[in-house]
Amino acid sequence: MEMLIKNAVVVSPADNLNEKADILIKDGVIAKIGSGITSDGEIIDADGLCAVPGFVDMHVHLRDPGQTHKEDIITGCKAAAAGGVTSLLAMPNTNPTTDSPEVVRYILDKAKGADSRVYVAASVTKGLKSEAPTDIEAVKNAGAIALTDDGRPVENTKYLSDAMKKAPRLGMTVVAHCEDLFLADGGKINEGEVSEKLGVKGIPAGAEDCGTAREIALAAALNEPIHICHVSTKTSVALIRDAKKRGVKVTAETAPHYVSLTDRELLRGDADYRMNPPLRTQADVDEIINGLCDGTLDAIATDHAPHTPEEKADFVKAPNGSIGMETSFAVCNTYLVKTGKMTLSQLVEKMSVNPARILKINAGTLSVGANADVVLVNPDEEWTVDVNKLHGKSKNTPFKGRTLTGKVKKTILGGKVVFED
Structure with missing residues (x-):
């Protein structure tokens, strides 16, 4: 089965491509890239669009099993496809x-047969309780590729250390939710001017920073890799930057909301702006962007966390989290590329190439022989986020009603169109 994408600007940093070209797809893989290619198969005219390797979202909560009223594997992958995400890592805080x-x-x-490739992160400890370790070999043999207690830190450092030593030998990646729970102390939003004004208990930036420092110290002591999740503070960026200079094997991600929103959004009293780590200050946002631009932060992941409107109704009691896969490209394109801080090629590195490398999966490239996971985007198209047009079960996006620039027009997974705008 053949498909030919004609006249796209092919942006694939892993292949040093940023030029107008055709892409021939045969039997689910990329067969040829060049000009003047012909085919008897399906022809897609992509004039005016960019073709990029499918995005790899290394931080997704699919809520399945156990909380499928919020999202399930199939609906989550529909949301992924609508955002150009062709590979995702499912977090283990399921039930x-x-x-x-x-x-x-x-x-x-x-x-199997979903609209995105799903990779599994198993937990480091049983039930995320830090009381007993998960059988890492057993979950690896079942197909898990990563380890994390995300949603919580691994409180027992010995279990985290053991996982970090085992994971590289098994070809797995340890991804760390960095938080000192004693410092966080049940806080709801960033501790500071806004939390004081609202009279809502805050989470100090130090809760994240202390967690980040512990993980870096462990990676340095063991000389083993660690990946830091959802970085939101300027001090965590500084810690990671310093660690990289010292040769510590640390990689890190941030999320679209941490490059675009501050804790002032919380003055709305809307729980869709509440996530963990929380939205921080403008100084933190500026340093997160600097960290992305100078290579301190390797990847952008969404921390897609669906909750129902009923759950999000009470500002203080609502669970943390926001959805993000359908808006991630547009938010990052708007706040990073259109502002001149980053090129589209550099954004593709953060959203596709680097996450695939960190997870050691076959993605992030449009080279001949690679999976034909291709996204056609219009980087100049403006659109307004309408929650009623989103594809997942939950609608808790902090970008509702916002006009963004950059639209996913078509998502191709293994040579099959799984989303069309």
Whole structure:
């Protein structure tokens, strides 16, 4: 089966491509890239569009098993496809926790035929409780590629250390939710001027910074890799920058909301702006952007966290989290590329190339022989986020009603169109 994408500007930093070209797809893989290619198969005229390797979102909560009223594997992958995400890493804070071969296999089986490739992160500890370690070999053999207690830090440093030592030998990646729970102390939003004004208990930036420092110290002591999740503070950026200069094997991600929004959004009293880590100050946002631009922060991931409108109704009692896969490219294109801080090619590195490298998966490239996971985007198209037109079950986006620049027009997964605008 053949498909030919004609006249696209092909932007693939892993292949040093940034030029107008045609892409021939045969049997789900890229067969040829060049000019003047012909085919008897389906022809897609992509004039005026950019073709980029499918985005790799290394931080997604699919809520399946156990909380499928918020999202499930199939609907989550529909949202992914609408955002150009062709590969995603599913977090383990499900019910039951993804801490057994049975749950890993359930997720992978259900994801067969979904609109995105689903990779599984199993938990470091049973039930995310830091009381007993997960059988890492068993979850690896079932198909898990990463380890994390995300949603919580691994409180028992010995279990984290053991996982960090085992993971590289098994070809797995340890991804760390960095938070000192004693400092966080049940806070709801960033501690500072806004939390004081609202009279809502705050989470100090130090809660994240202390967690980040512990993970870096462990990676340095063990000489093993660690990946830091959802960086939101200027001090965490500084810690990671320093660690990289010292040769510590640390990589890190941030999220679209941390480059575009501050805690002043919380003055609306709308829980869709509440996530963990929380939105911080403008100084933090500026340094997160600097960290992306200078290579301190390797990747952009969404931390897609669906919740129902009922759950999000009470500002203080609502669970943390916002959805993000359908808006991630547009937000980053608007706030990073259109502002001149980054090129489209550099954004593709952060959203596709680097996450694939960190997770050691076959993605992030449009080279001949690679999976034909291709996204056609119009980087100049303006659109307004309408929650009623989103593809997942939950609508808790902090970008609702915002006009963004950059639209995913078509998502191709393994040579098959899975989303069309």
